[in-house]
Amino acid sequence: MGSDAQIWKHIAQSQAAKDAKLDIQVKEINGGIETNNATKEGEVDVNAFQSWAYLVTYNKESKADLKAIATTYLEPMGIYSQKFKSIDEVTDGALVALADNPANTARGLKLLEASGLIKLKADFDDALGTVNDITSNPKHLKFELIDDKTGPRIIQDVGLVLIGNTIALEGGLNVLKDSLFHEEISQATKNNINVLVTTSDKENDKGLQKLAALYHNEDTQKYIKDEFGGTKVEVKEPVSYLQGQSSK
Template sequence: MKKSAWWVLGIVVVLVAAVMGVHQISHSAKAKTSTITVGSMGSDYDIWKHIASSKDAKEAGLKIKVQQVTDGVQLNNGTAQGNIDVNAFQSYSYYEAYNKQHPKQQLRALGTTYLEPMGIYSKKYKAISEIPDGATIAIANNPANTARDLLLLQTAGLIKLKANFGALGNTNDITQNPRHLKFKEIDDTTGPRVLKDVDVVLISNTVALEGHLHVLKDSIFHEEINQSTRSNINILATAKGNASNPQYKKLVKLYHKKDIQRYIKDKYYGTKIEVQKPISYLK
C-alpha cells in the first residue's frame, strides 16, 4: 500500500510539473509575440506606421501597434500610466519638463532618434535684421517649447536670457529686449495657421512640415546641430518601471536601421537629422 501511494504521488508530481511547464512555455511564447503600443503624433506617427509594417520590424521579432494622440501631455500621461508602452514624439527638453511637472508620473528615456531644427518664420520679413521695434512674436505656450523658442531667439541675437535659464524658463527670464518685442503665446500646433496674423512665429519642424514649410528653406533662422541644442534631440520614452524592458529597447535599434533611415530622409527632405547617442549625452 505504501509503495502504491508513493507511486500515485509520483505521477501527480510529474503531471503538475508538466502542466506548469506547458504554462510557462505558453506564457513565454505569448510574451515574445506580445504587441508593443507606440504612441505618436504628426509626422512621427507616419514614421512609426511605416516602421511597424517594415521588414526590419519583422526580422527583429517586433509586433507594433501605433496609436495617434494629438496632445503631448495626454500622450505622456498615457505612457506613464501604462496605457501606451512607448511614445515617440518629444524632445529631451520636453521630456525633462514633463517629469518636473509630474513627479508622481515619471517617464524614462530609452534612446535617441533625431533632431529637427526649430525655425523662426515670417511672412513679412526675410531676415532677422529686418524685424522691427515692437514686433509681435508668437511662441509656444507649453513650457518645454517656450524655453526652446526663447533660447533660439537669444541665439538669433534678438533677446538675452538670465544665466541659469532652464527647461521651464519663460519670458520673465528675459534680461534684455532691445527691440521691445512683444510675445504672444499660442498652441504650438497652430504655428503655420497664425503665420499671417503676427510678425514672426517660432515653429517646430514636425508642425512646420504639416503646414508645408521646410525649415532649411523657408525659415529666416533655425537651430544648428551642436552641443547647445543637444537637449532638443528627440527620444523614445516609456514609463519609469519599464525602462529595462528589452523589447522596448529594441525599438531604438529598429529606428536606426539603414532602410528606415533612408525612408525618413527621403520622405522628410533631410529635416529629421538622425542622432544615435547614449542618453547620457543629453544630460
C-alpha cells in the same frame, strides 16, 4: 504624433520589424501632455514625439517618472514670418508667438537670443525659462503664447512665430528653406534631442530595446532622409549622453 507617427507606421510595416518578430501598433494621440499621460497610465507602451527637455519638464511638473530608453533624432526649431524677409527687417514692437509649453517656450527664447533679437539672463533655465528672463529687448518685441500646433496657421497674424520642425512639416514648411533663422543642426544641442519614452518598469524591456534599434536601421534612415528633406538628423547616442541636461 505627426511625422513621428508617419515614421513609425513605416517601421511597423518594414521587413526589419517582421524579422525582429515585433507586432507594432501605432496609436496617434493629440497633444504632448496627453501622450505622456497615456504612457504613464499604460495605454501605450512607448511614445515618440518629444525632446529630452520636454520629458524632463513633464516629469517635474507632473511628478512623473517616465524614462527615455533611446535617442532618435535632432531637428531644428525655426523663426518664421510672412511679414519680414530677414531678421534684420523685424520692426519695432513686432508680435512674436511662442509655444505655450515650458520646454518649447524656453527653447524659442534661446533661439531668439541666438538670432540677436533679445538677450536672456546668464542663468536662464533651458527647460523652464520664460519671457520674464529677458534682459534686453531693443526692438520692444511683444510676446504671445500659443498652442504650438497652431503655429503654421497663424503665421500671417503675427510678426514672427517660432515653430518646431515636426509641426512645421505638418504645415508644409521646411525649416532649412522657409525659416528666417533656425537652430544649428548639431548633436551638441543635447536638450533638443528627441527620445523614445516609456515607464520606469519597462525601461529595460528587451522588446522595447529591439523597437528602438529599428529606428536606426538603414531602411528607416533612408526613408526619413527621403521623406523629410534632411530636417531630421539621426542621433544614435546612449541615453546617458543626455544626463545632466535640462536639470538646472
